[in-house]
Amino acid sequence: MDDACPFCFAESASPDRELPSNELAYIRLDGFPVSPGHLLIVPKRHAADWFDLTAEEQKAVMVLVEEGKRWLEVNYQPDGFNIGMNCGEAAGQTVMHMHCHLIPRYQGDLEDPRGGVRWVIPGKADYWSNR
Template identity: 50%
Template structure:
């Protein structure tokens, strides 16, 4: 798609890739090392990926998780997030998966993790 940010990505931003997907550092990172895994094929969201694309994205998720932890011993956990649809917060309609490194103390109360996307639902 000629007007899609992820379809026209500058190769200099790519930090890892395989036959069906690539990864870049997020332009507006939540934490240091926040990475996006993006399928090569223009598909609107995660639910449109083929089985091979899912496996390719998963392979990058796992290898980048390992690399981030090797490079930064302060990383003690990860959030993996996918926004599918405008009401879920998706702003670029080309599938992308967020890999967000977490460090002890980076949030006052991390319990609930991704449940915090809806205010007041993270604490239970």
């Protein structure tokens, strides 16, 4: 545990009890949600990113992605999902404790949602217009 890490502190101080967790990871609501119900799946061990996790921790995170999806379906009824991780500063990671975003999507939340996660690099996202 890193005392300065917001995710290490959050899990030890007050995990969201209503959200699923397991021995190696937990789910919390995102503090700066991009949509209603935006979740973070966070390993309990402090590790910088996905590639620093053990195979068991990676599996535990993916199990919680599925459990988080079911929880969102019951509590928020989204129409779709984006799942993503930022690994390293060049990829946009700002908290250096691995976390997976599970972002519920809703019909009409964007005028044109085509491309989804491809918009991480806007000039490369639209592959369908210039064919």
